[in-house]
Amino acid sequence: MAATDSAHDSAVWLDRPDALTRTLAAWSGQPLVGLDTEFIRERTYWPKLALVQLSVPGEVVLVDALAPGMTEALVPLLTDPTVTKLMHSAGEDLQAFRTGIGVLPRPLYDTQIAAGLAGIGASLSYQKLVETVTGVLLPKGETRSDWLRRPLSEAQRAYAADDVRYLHAVHTHLDARLEALGRRDWHAADCTRAVDQVERDAVDPWPHLALRSAQFLDREGQARLRRLLLWREAEARRADKPRSWILDNELAVALARKPPADRHAFNILLDGHPKAPRRLRGALWDELGRPLEPDELDIPLARPQDGDYKVRLRQLQEAVAEATRRHELPEGVLASRRSLETLMLGEGWPDSLAGWRREILQPLLDPLLAGD
Numbered sequence: 001m002a003a004t005d006s007a008h009d010s011a012v013w014l015d016r017p018d019a020l021t022r023t024l025a026a027w028s029g030q031p032l033v034g035l036d037t038e039f040i041r042e043r044t045y046w047p048k049l050a051l052v053q054l055s056v057p058g059e060v061v062l063v064d065a066l067a068p069g070m071t072e073a074l075v076p077l078l079t080d081p082t083v084t085k086l087m088h089s090a091g092e093d094l095q096a097f098r099t100g101i102g103v104l105p106r107p108l109y110d111t112q113i114a115a116g117l118a119g120i121g122a123s124l125s126y127q128k129l130v131e132t133v134t135g136v137l138l139p140k141g142e143t144r145s146d147w148l149r150r151p152l153s154e155a156q157r158a159y160a161a162d163d164v165r166y167l168h169a170v171h172t173h174l175d176a177r178l179e180a181l182g183r184r185d186w187h188a189a190d191c192t193r194a195v196d197q198v199e200r201d202a203v204d205p206w207p208h209l210a211l212r213s214a215q216f217l218d219r220e221g222q223a224r225l226r227r228l229l230l231w232r233e234a235e236a237r238r239a240d241k242p243r244s245w246i247l248d249n250e251l252a253v254a255l256a257r258k259p260p261a262d263r264h265a266f267n268i269l270l271d272g273h274p275k276a277p278r279r280l281r282g283a284l285w286d287e288l289g290r291p292l293e294p295d296e297l298d299i300p301l302a303r304p305q306d307g308d309y310k311v312r313l314r315q316l317q318e319a320v321a322e323a324t325r326r327h328e329l330p331e332g333v334l335a336s337r338r339s340l341e342t343l344m345l346g347e348g349w350p351d352s353l354a355g356w357r358r359e360i361l362q363p364l365l366d367p368l369l370a371g372d
Contacts, residue, residue, distance in 0.1 A: 011053075011060040011161035017069035023054075023061055024077050030056045033077065034167035035085045035105060037065075038147040038160055039096045045236045045243070047092055049100030050147035055164035062160055066150065071101045078105045086167040088112050088126040094198040104199055108191040111170050117187050118177035122330040130166045133173045138162050189355045197351070203233055206300055209345075210338075213253045214302035223296045224288070225256035231287045235280065247284065248275040259288050300345045309344075312368070316340045319364045327360070335361060343369060 014020045027033065034055035039047040052063040052074060063070055077083060078097065085105040087093060089112040097104055115129055116122045127138045145156050152160075178184045207229035208214045208222050217225060232247040239246070251273050260266035266285055270276035277284060303309055320335045327334070335353060342350045343365065349358055 011062050011157060013062050013064070013157070015064040015067040015070065017073040020061075020063060020070060020073045024073075027056050030083065032056075032084050032086055032109070032168060032171065034060075034164035035087050035093075036160075036163040036167075037093045037096045038145075039092070039100075040146070040148055041092070043242070045240045046099040047096040048148065049096045051152075051160055053160050053164040055167060057168050060161045060165055062152075062157060064150075065100060066148070074101060075103055078103050081106065084109050086111065086164075086171050088129070088163075088167065088170075089123075090194060091198070094195060098198055098201070104195050106195055107188075108195050109171060109175075109187075110191050110194060111167065111174060113190045113194070114171075114174040114178060114187050116330055116333040117183045117190070118174050118181065119328050119330060120174075120177075122332040126163065129170060133170050134166055136166065138166075186356045193351065193354070203230070207233065209300065209302050209341075211249060211253065211302070213249075215304045217253070217257055217302075219297055219301060220292060221256045222301055223292050223299060224259065225252060226299060227287060227292075227296060228252045228256060228284075231284070235283070244275070245277075246280065247277060248273070251276060255284075255288055300347055303344075312344060313337075313340060315368050316343070316365055319368060320361065323360055323364060 012023075014023065034053070036053040037049060038051040038053075039049050041047045049065045049071070052065050052070075054061045054063060054077075063074065065071055078085070078101065084107050086109050087105070088110065090105075090108060090110050094104055094108075111129060112124060112126075115124045120129070120132060124132070127140060131137050139159065139162075141155060141159065145159070147156070175184070178187055204210070206226065208226040211225070211229075214222055214225055228247060229252060232243055232252070235241075235246045236243045251270075254269070254273075260269055263285060266288070267281070270281060317337070317340065320340070321331070324331060324334050334357060339350055339352045343353070346369075349362070353361060
């Protein structure tokens with residue numbers, strides 16, 4: 001059993017821009033800065049940035065992102081190309097920076113990505129990675145805490161500080177392994193792609209493919225479902241509300257499968273659904289009632305997972321598994337099921353399989369995709 005590290009160094013609380021600017025000036029010349037955020041996203045589409053944690057070896061500061069001027073004071077650090085930002089599983093944190101500050105941290109060093117490429121494990125939690133590398137067992141008690149309240153409790157501050165306190169030790173261990181394996185370029189490419197994806201903020205053009213129930217709809221049903229999901233995405237972003245608050249997946253599929261004949265039938269159907277929208281009924285009815293255009297019908301379809309589909313997918317998965325073993329990577333690092341299913345649609349190689357992954361996989365998968 002790993003021991004819990006109870007001898008925490010104190011973390012400095014900063015809620016004045018001039019104090020943050022002085023701290024960052026004192027850190028001038030530091031090539032690596034640990035970085036994390038705390039945010040709330042339970043009732044919104046976009047994450048609400050509440051706290052930013054920073055660290056250099058032996059020092060941790062907690063930046064109150066709700067205090068006036070603090071987010072602006074972070075911009076020079078986040079955009080400094082000479083300072084690498086150490087983060088763990090940065091995806092949602094990057095979104096919080098983009099919406100809360102308007103810039104993204106570059107260059108990024110994601111320790112979760114590094115752990116996968118170093119052969120330690122795929123999608124490891126920060127707590128598990130810290131325990132594996134340092135032997136320290138971190139508590140998880142404040143995972144669902146309200147980070148918008150002020151003042152934060154001592155437990156909240158300790159939890160937040162721990163999220164960056166060990167990033168430098170983890171980085172030292174992981175980077176040495178990546179260097180020994182010759183995979184630092186792989187890692188840099190993956191981190192750059194992660195930041196680029198958040199910066200592009202592209203809407204998935206085929207959201208119906210992510211719903212398993214779509215495979216049981218005909219072409220027109222899938223086209224209607226895609227239209228409703230794209231409408232939902234636009235409304236969720238505009239209103240800053242969770243997607244499910246705009247339109248539940250189950251109701252979207254039901255409407256796409258058999259659209260109500262008239263507005264009265266539509267209202268009856270929605271009245272019987274516990275998660276049906278109220279204020280957006282008129283807009284939803286308009287989207288559902290418009291005739292489908294020819295280009296809306298020309299879409300990739302979610303295919304029934306019959307015997308032939310499963311055989312072809314299994315062939316791809318077995319080829320990926322063999323490549324994973326050959327390169328001594330954890331399962332799931334090289335290619336996800338969703339990426340392979342995208343390949344099977346014939347829409348080309350997805351961004352998730354670009355770069356070094358494609359170099360490894362294309363010679364193995366192209367013959368299978370061609371039916372050879």
